[in-house]
Amino acid sequence: MKLSALGEFGLIERIKRSIPASPSVKKGIGDDCAVIKLRNDNYLLLTCDMIVEGVDFTSRDKPRLIGRKALAVSLSDIAACAGVPRYALVSLGIKKDASVAYVDQILKGITQIAKEFKVDIVGGDISRARDLTIDVSMVGEVEKKYLALRNGAKVGDGVFVTGSLGGSRYGRHLTFLPRVEEARFLARNFKVHAMIDVSDGLLQDLGHILKESKVGVVLYERSIPVHAQARSFKEALSMGEDFELLFTVARKEIAELTKKVSWVTPIGHIVEKKFGLKMVDGSCRPRDIDPRGFRHF
Amino acid sequence: MKLSALGEFGLIERIKRSIPASPSVKKGIGDDCAVIKLRNDNYLLLTCDMIVEGVDFTSRDKPRLIGRKALAVSLSDIAACAGVPRYALVSLGIKKDASVAYVDQILKGITQIAKEFKVDIVGGDISRARDLTIDVSMVGEVEKKYLALRNGAKVGDGVFVTGSLGGSRYGRHLTFLPRVEEARFLARNFKVHAMIDVSDGLLQDLGHILKESKVGVVLYERSIPVHAQARSFKEALSMGEDFELLFTVARKEIAELTKKVSWVTPIGHIVEKKFGLKMVDGSCRPRDIDPRGFRHF
DSSP: OBHHHHHHHHHHHHHHHHOOOOTTEEEOSSSSSEEEEOOSOOEEEEEEEEEEBTTTBOTTSOHHHHHHHHHHHHHHHHHHTTOEEEEEEEEEEEOTTOBHHHHHHHHHHHHHHHHHTTOEEEEEEEEEOSSOEEEEEEEEEEOGGGOOBGGGOOTTOEEEEESOBSOGGGTGGGTOOOOHHHHHHHHHHSOEEEEEEOSSOHHHHHHHHHHHHTEEEEEEGGGSOBOTTOSSHHHHHHTOOOOOEEEEEOGGGHHHHHHHOTTEEEEEEEEEGGGOEEEEOTTOOOEEOOOOOOOOO | OBHHHHHHHHHHHHHHHHOOOOTTEEEOSSSSSEEEEOOSOOEEEEEEEEEEBTTTBOTTSOHHHHHHHHHHHHHHHHHHTTOEEEEEEEEEEEOTTOBHHHHHHHHHHHHHHHHHTTOEEEEEEEEEOSSOEEEEEEEEEEOGGGOOBTTOOOTTOEEEEESOBSOGGGTGGGTOOOOHHHHHHHHHHSOEEEEEEOSSOHHHHHHHHHHHHTOEEEEEGGGSOBOTTOSSHHHHHHTOOOOOEEEEEOGGGHHHHHHHOTTEEEEEEEEOGGGOEEEEOTTOOOEEOOOOOOOOO
16 A cells, blocks of 8 residues: 555644554644643753665564664663653655555554654655655653763763664664663662763764763773674674663772672763863873764765 | 755754754754653644655756745644644755755745744654655644544534635745744634644535534535635645644634634534535535545545
8 A cells, every 4th residue: 555545634643543642742743732730850862863765764663663763763862861751753854655564564663663762653744755764753751860861970070871873773663662762771870960871983982971971980901791683892892782881980889889780881980171082992092083983974 | 056965964963053052952953862841731733744755846946945835834734723833844855966055045945934933843864865855744733622623513603714715836835834822822812622724625625624523514604715826715624734724713703803813714504423524616516526626546
């Protein structure tokens, strides 16, 4: 069945039927705007991520996983702020000759992970496009005391990463689990000074923390956790799409965090800005590093 | 200058520099999430609209106007709920060989209308795309008492439209003024029962109100305001992209609204659902109408 047979409104109806709304959604899909009742004065988090065929996935990837990824990258952004994801808007740019079955699989991927992370899909837009394009906007909430941004790193902080890095573009970029639970655990139990998700590669994303926090870093080369799927150490540094959390905690919490939490690895420490980005190997000779990762252009 | 010379982060820096943030934006562009302080318990409005080259505009259109339209359609959605637009996220899918000057013009169009309507651009995403694609997500607020949706029309209501309809796709679709002020005026001074913006064409959008409100309508054919740029009456009914407000008010307010507000036109009245969508001409013979407008597929 071609999309043309279903029509835009048929497609919207289809989406609407497959997505239940929580009581706080006064109006979800099917009006000009989604209407949300806000309960308290937490911070609201807003993020959006656009994924495009040929850039972020290929036409051979499973449509269910493409839909899943579209939402997962925004979940990862909310996680990077230590927030709780709440609502999402989904804009779909669909090829004219796409089959309804294909679009249904995309929607299935979106709704499954939305359900898994208790996110309400509250609206969206559909357009024609030459390449499949999915743009997800997500609204999250975070308690003021838990908010973690890129600009909070302090000299002396320990630098940590969840999981392991590299090789994600060979497949894991479609199936990774956004670190929402992990981020919440960290924020509740430790003082997270700065946090970011590793989307463009460890070095590049770490570079964002350094720049925003006006600090430098020394990385321990041998400590960086390399994923089994990585084909080189370089991939762990700069391939990107890992969607792990990269964060810093105060010096006095380094030991406890390292000891108590098995799924994080200490990979360096924050130093003064003038040192830039340095790496030490076994010989303890720090060397300068070029923080280049994936570039869209 | 090609985008490749500037790079993704250079482009983000460029956007960041050109966009100031209001005091309520704790964190705008340049982190994983935008962080907003919410002041009260108004409803939050969320909407997103994706515009794609070859569908919603052409490569010959001025890039400044393309950027403007991207934001304007979301402003129109916020207006349709009688809300005040506040924050926007902008996802840009840009061609690899686009010039920086071209992208700057798009950004200029976006930021100019954002400033005009006091909207903060608080984040976004940039990706490569074969066709220029802009997805805008907007957050607005509305007082509970002013919220206007599609489902509030009552039998006996008068049906009104702002401005005039038809011919927008010949150019006005790039330059229209979102009816935010008008919607706020109407909500403050009248009891707006149902409201929608005319994006898919009068008949189709009216159809949404009928469906959601479970009512029918009788339209006065000779009252429908046809824009000077329209080439036929049919265009006023179903060409779409007018972005005028279509709304209903209680029977007792019809006369006052008609008399006092020069920029609205009464075009019909709400009847029971069983009558469907009917039109009367000079002969007062109601006839059935097919509510078809623009279809994306």
